[in-house]
Amino acid sequence: MKWLFRYGCSEELFLKRFEEEGKIMNAESFEIKACPEMWKDLGMDVERFDKMRLMLGEIYRKTYLTQKNRPVKMAYFDDMVAEIHGGRIKEILAAKAEGHPVIGTFCVYIPEEVVLAAGGVCVGLCGGSQGSIPDAEKILPRNICPMVKSAFGFKAGRICPYFQAVDFVYGETTCDAKKKTWEILDTMVPTYVMEIPQMKKQSDRDMWLSEVKEFKAKVEEVAGKEVTVEELKKAVKVMNGKRRALQRLNTLRHTKPTPISGKDVLLVEQIAFYDEPVRFASQVNELCDDLEQRIAAGEAVPGKDAVRIMVAGVPMALPNWKLHHLVEGAGAVIVNEESCIGTRYYKDLMAEDAQDMETILTDLTKRYMNIDCSCFTPNDERIDQVLKEYRESQADGIIHYSLQFCHTYNVEEIRIREACAREGIPYMFIESDYSPEDVGQIQTRVEAFLEQIRG
Amino acid sequence: MFVGVDLGSRAIKVAAWQGGRLVDYKVRESGFEPHRQVEEMIQEYDPCTVMATGYGRHLVKEYFAYEVITEIKAHALGIHAVLPEATTVVDIGGQDSKVISLNAKGQVVNFQMNDKCAAGTGRFLEIMAASLAYPLGEFGLAALDSDQEVQINSMCTVFAESEVISMKNRGVPRQHIARAVHASVADCILSMLNRVGYGDTIAFSGGVANNPCIVEMVRRSLDNVRVIVPENPSIIGALGASLHAQSQGRATE
Ligand code: SF4
Ligand code: SF4
Numbered sequence: 192m193k194w195l196f197r198y199g200c201s202e203e204l205f206l207k208r209f210e211e212e213g214k215i216m217n218a219e220s221f222e223i224k225a226c227p228e229m230w231k232d233l234g235m236d237v238e239r240f241d242k243m244r245l246m247l248g249e250i251y252r253k254t255y256l257t258q259k260n261r262p263v264k265m266a267y268f269d270d271m272v273a274e275i276h277g278g279r280i281k282e283i284l285a286a287k288a289e290g291h292p293v294i295g296t297f298c299v300y301i302p303e304e305v306v307l308a309a310g311g312v313c314v315g316l317c318g319g320s321q322g323s324i325p326d327a328e329k330i331l332p333r334n335i336c337p338m339v340k341s342a343f344g345f346k347a348g349r350i351c352p353y354f355q356a357v358d359f360v361y362g363e364t365t366c367d368a369k370k371k372t373w374e375i376l377d378t379m380v381p382t383y384v385m386e387i388p389q390m391k392k393q394s395d396r397d398m399w400l401s402e403v404k405e406f407k408a409k410v411e412e413v414a415g416k417e418v419t420v421e422e423l424k425k426a427v428k429v430m431n432g433k434r435r436a437l438q439r440l441n442t443l444r445h446t447k448p449t450p451i452s453g454k455d456v457l458l459v460e461q462i463a464f465y466d467e468p469v470r471f472a473s474q475v476n477e478l479c480d481d482l483e484q485r486i487a488a489g490e491a492v493p494g495k496d497a498v499r500i501m502v503a504g505v506p507m508a509l510p511n512w513k514l515h516h517l518v519e520g521a522g523a524v525i526v527n528e529e530s531c532i533g534t535r536y537y538k539d540l541m542a543e544d545a546q547d548m549e550t551i552l553t554d555l556t557k558r559y560m561n562i563d564c565s566c567f568t569p570n571d572e573r574i575d576q577v578l579k580e581y582r583e584s585q586a587d588g589i590i591h592y593s594l595q596f597c598h599t600y601n602v603e604e605i606r607i608r609e610a611c612a613r614e615g616i617p618y619m620f621i622e623s624d625y626s627p628e629d630v631g632q633i634q635t636r637v638e639a640f641l642e643q644i645r646g
Numbered sequence: 647m648f649v650g651v652d653l654g655s656r657a658i659k660v661a662a663w664q665g666g667r668l669v670d671y672k673v674r675e676s677g678f679e680p681h682r683q684v685e686e687m688i689q690e691y692d693p694c695t696v697m698a699t700g701y702g703r704h705l706v707k708e709y710f711a712y713e714v715i716t717e718i719k720a721h722a723l724g725i726h727a728v729l730p731e732a733t734t735v736v737d738i739g740g741q742d743s744k745v746i747s748l749n750a751k752g753q754v755v756n757f758q759m760n761d762k763c764a765a766g767t768g769r770f771l772e773i774m775a776a777s778l779a780y781p782l783g784e785f786g787l788a789a790l791d792s793d794q795e796v797q798i799n800s801m802c803t804v805f806a807e808s809e810v811i812s813m814k815n816r817g818v819p820r821q822h823i824a825r826a827v828h829a830s831v832a833d834c835i836l837s838m839l840n841r842v843g844y845g846d847t848i849a850f851s852g853g854v855a856n857n858p859c860i861v862e863m864v865r866r867s868l869d870n871v872r873v874i875v876p877e878n879p880s881i882i883g884a885l886g887a888s889l890h891a892q893s894q895g896r897a898t899e
Contacts, residue, residue: 631701632742636759639718643754 221256221269223248224277229284233355240350243322244276247510254512258452258519260492264481265455267474271462279465280352286312287356292413295357295380296464297342298365299531299562300387302555304541305407307426307468309414314353315464316360317532318342319511321625323350330375335368336596337624338508343372346379353465354380358413361406363387365566366599383409389567391560400556407552423551427543433468434537436475441534443482444526445584448491449499450482453525454515460532461509493524498644501586503529503577503607504593505600511625514592517637527584529577530592535562538576565599573603574610581616588617588644590637595624617644647694650887651684651711652720653702656740656768657853660687661884662694663892671881676702681709697891699883701741715890717883718746718757724886725849726752728876733845736835736864737883738854740768745838747845758838766834768854770803774827777810778820785824786857792825806830825859832863839868847872855879 223244230237251272271279287293292311296303306313318341327344345351354360359381362373376382386402388395411417440459444451459475491497500523502514507530515525528534541558545551563573581589591607593600604620611618619640623629647669652659658680662670672687680702688696688710697713698706699720707714715723721737726748735746743766746757760766775785796818800806806827813823831854839848848871850861855875865873876882 632759635701635716635718636757638714639716639754639757642716642719643757646753 221248221252221273223251223273223275226277226280229280230276230352233280233352234349235352235355236349239348240276240352243320243350246322247320250510250512254516255454255458258454260490261455262451262478262481262485264474264478265458267477268455268458268462271466272458275465276352280356282467283312283314283353283356287358290415292359292410293357294410294413295354295360297360297369298363298387299536300363300365300559300564301361301385302403302406302559303468304423304426304430304555305403305410305418307429308418308423309410309416310422311410311414312467313464314357315508316342316345316351316354316357317464317506317508318345319508319625320345321627323348324625326350331372334596335372336366336594338505338594338597339368339372341508341625343376346376359383361385365564366597368596387566390569391567396556396560399560400553403552403556403559420546420548420551423548424543424545427541427551427555429468429472431540431543433463433472433475434540436472436479437463437537439479440475440482441527441537442583443479443486446486447499447585448489448495448497449524449526450485450490450492452492452519453500453502453528454512454519457507457512457515457525457528457532460528460536461507463536464509464532493519493522498523498588498641499526499584499586500524500641501527501529501581501584501589502533502592503580503589504591504604505597506531506533506535507592508532513623513625513630514590514621514633514637517630517634518590518641521634521638521641523637523641526586527580529580531562531564534576534580535564565603570603574606577607578610578614578616588619588640590640591618591620593620593622595622647691648888648891649688649691649694649696650720650884650889650891651688651696651698651706652700652717652881652883652887653680653684653698653706654700654717654740654883657880658683658687659700659881659884660684661881661888662688662691663885663888668885668888671878671884673880681705685709695891695894697887697894699887712891713894715887718744718754718759720883720886720890721851722746722748722752722754722886723889724882724884725851725876727885727889728882729847729849729874731847731872732849732874734839734842734848736839736848736850736855737852738766738768738831738835738850738860739852743767743835743838743852743854745835745842745844747842756842758842760834760838765800765803765806766831766838768852770806771827771831771854771857771860773803773807774810774824777807778814778824778827780820780824786828786859788821789824789828789859790862792819792821794819794822794825795829796822796826798826798830828857828859828863832860832867835860835864836867839864844868844871846870847874849873850875851879851882853880 295316303313323344324340326348327340346354362384364370373382373384539558539561542554591604648663650661658674658676660672696711698711699715703714725732725735737744744759749755775782798806798809
C-alpha cells in the first residue's frame with residue numbers, strides 16, 4: 192500500500208505529532224500553519240491570505256475545539272486542518288515536482304480512479320467560504336450559487352494555495368452556474384470540461400463512457416504516460432478502500448446513541464477531498480476502531496437523548512459548518528449527510544475483478560452513473576435514497592439544505608418534501624448562503640424544528 | 647409566579663401568570679441593552695420563574711431566564727390557551743412572519759418562516775406607512791377605505807419602496823397605495839398558508855394582528871375558514887412562554 196506515499200515527507204510529518212501529543216489538540220494551541228514563502232512562490236496574495244488563515248483558525252477553534260467528549264482519533268483530522276495551507280500543500284507540490292499531475296475538481300463525477308492510476312493527485316476546490324465571495328462578485332453576477340462564487344473568488348483573489356498549485360481544473364456540465372463559469376475561469380487557470388449527461392438512458396451512458404475515455408487521455412497527456420490496466424486496477428482498489436472506510440464511519444455513527452458529533456463526521460468527509468487517499472482511509476479506519484470502543488463503552492455525543500437529525504441536499508464545502516453548528520449548538524446531533532460531501536461520494540463502490548481496460552472503464556462509468564445528483568432528470572433514485580438513509584441513520588427528522596440559486600436542488604426539494612409528508616417524517620427546508628446574516632433566523636427555525644420533534 | 651418574556655426585534659412583551667390566570671402584562675418598545683429593560687419590567691414579580699422567547703431569548707437567558715423556547719412554540723401555546731379552536735397561527739412580527747400549523751393538542755406540527763426579506767413583516771408595513779406619511783395606527787384603516795386595485799409587484803422592501811415612490815409621483819391617491827402595500831403583505835401570508843396548509847380556524851397573533859386591513863384581506867381570500875384575532879395579540883408569545891414556565895413545573899417560592 193506504500194506506493195502512494197512516494198511523495199516523501201507526508202507520513203512522518205503528520206503522524207509524529209500525534210504520537211508526541213497523543214491527544215486532541217486543545218483550543219489554545221491550535222493554529223493553522225503559515226507558509227508565507229511557499230505562498231509567495233505560488234503567486235498568492237500573501238497578506239490577505241494570512242488574515243483569512245487566522246480567521247479560519249478562529250472559526251475552527253470555536254466550532255470544533257470547544258466540542259466536548261470528542262473521539263481521540265479526531266486528532267489526525269484536526270492536524271489536517273492545521274496543515275491545510277502548509278503541510279498538505281508541500282506534499283502536493285512535491286508530487287508535482289516529480290511530474291505527477293495535480294488536478295483541481297469540483298464535483299464527485301470526476302473519475303478519481305483515473306487520476307490516481309496516472310499517479311496524479313485530486314484536490315477538491317469547491318468553495319464554502321464567504322471570504323472569497325466579494326472577489327467573485329467583481330466579475331460574476333451576484334445571483335448565482337455561493338459555492339461557485341466562493342470557488343471562483345479564491346482563484347480571482349489568488350487566496351487559495353490549492354487553486355494556485357493545480358496543473359489544471361477539471362470542470363463538468365452539471366449545472367448552468369458551473370458550466371458557464373468555466374469559460375471565465377479558463378482565462379485564469381486552464382479549465383477542461385467534461386460533459387455530464389442529464390439523463391440516464393443508454394445513449395447517455397454511451398456518451399458518458401466516451402467522456403471518461405477522453406478524460407483518461409487528457410490525464411495521460413499531462414502525466415506524460417499511459418495508464419496501464421494494473422495501475423487502474425490498483426487505483427480502483429484504493430478508491431474503494433477509501434469509500435469503504437467512509438461507509439464504515441457512517442454506519443458506526445448511525446448507532447443510537449451516536450458516538451461522534453455530526454460536525455466531526457462532516458469534517459472527515461470534507462478532508463476526504465484534499466487528503467492523500469491511502470493515508471486518509473487508514474486514519475478513518477483508526478477513527479472507526481476508536482468509535483467501536485466508544486460504542487461498547489456507551490459513550491454518547493452529545494447525550495443519550497439527543498434529537499437525531501439527517502441532513503440532505505447540496506454539498507457543504509469546507510469551511511461551511513453553519514448548519515451543523517446551529518443544529519448541534521441547539522443540543523441535537525446530525526447523524527447523516529445525504530450530500531456529495533457525504534454519502535453521495537462513498538455510497539457506491541465499483542467492481543474490482545475486471546481484467547481489461549474496456550471493462551474497467553465500463554464498470555467505472557456504471558459506478559458513477561449511480562450518483563443521484565439533482566442535475567439528472569428524472570431522479571427518483573435520490574428520493575428513495577433519502578428515505579433509505581433516513582431509516583438507516585435512525586434519524587428523528589430531515590433538514591433539506593440547499594444553497595441559494597441552486598435551481599436543481601431547490602426544485603427537487605419539493606419531491607423530497609412530499610415524500611417526507613407521505614412517510615410522516617418531520618421535515619424542514621433551509622435555503623441559505625454563506626453570509627452570517629440569516630444565522631438568527633435559521634437558529635430560530637432549527638430550534639423550533641427540534642421543539643416540534645420533541646413534542 | 648411564572649413570567650414569559652418575549653424579546654422581539656421591535657418590542658419587549660412580558661406576561662405574568664399565577665394561580666391559573668394572567669395577572670399582568672406589559673409591552674414596551676425595545677431600545678439599547680434590552681436585557682436591562684427586561685430586568686426593570688419584571689422586577690416587581692420576583693420571585694418568579696422566567697421563560698424567554700423571541701429574537702433576544704438567548705440574551706434574556708444569559709441574565710435571568712430559566713429556559714428558552716422559540717417564538718413558534720410560544721405563539722402556538724399562547725394561541726391554544728386563548729383560542730383553543732385555532733388550527734393555524736399567523737404571527738406577523740417586526741422582523742419576520744410565521745405560519746404555524748397545530749394539532750388538536752395545540753402542538754406544532756409544521757411551520758414556515760419567511761426568510762431573508764422584510765417583505766411580509768411588520769417592518770415592511772412601518773417603512774411603507776412612514777413613506778406615505780401615515781401614523782402606524784391609521785395605516786390599516788386608511789387602506790380599508792380604498793376600493794381600488796393597484797399592485798406592488800416587488801417582494802423586496804427596497805424595490806417596493808421605489809415602486810411606492812413612483813406611484814406617489816404618478817399621483818395615485820395614498821390610500822390606494824396603502825391598500826396595495828397591505829395586499830402585498832397579505833399575499834405573502836397567503837402563500838405561506840398555502841404551503842403549510844391550514845385547518846378551519848386561523849388565528850392571528852403578534853402586533854400586526856392589530857392591523858384590521860391585513861386580517862380582513864386574508865379573511866376575504868379564504869373560503870370556509872374562520873379568521874380570528876385574540877383580544878391582545880401582541881402578548882401572545884409572552885403568554886405562551888409564561889405557560890411553558892408553569893408546565894415545566896418549577897416551584898418559585
Ligand atoms: S451536487 Fe451534483 S454537481 Fe454538485 S458536486 Fe454533487 S454531483 Fe456534482
Ligand atoms: S449547489 Fe447547485 S448551483 Fe451550486 S454548484 Fe452545485 S449544482 Fe450548481
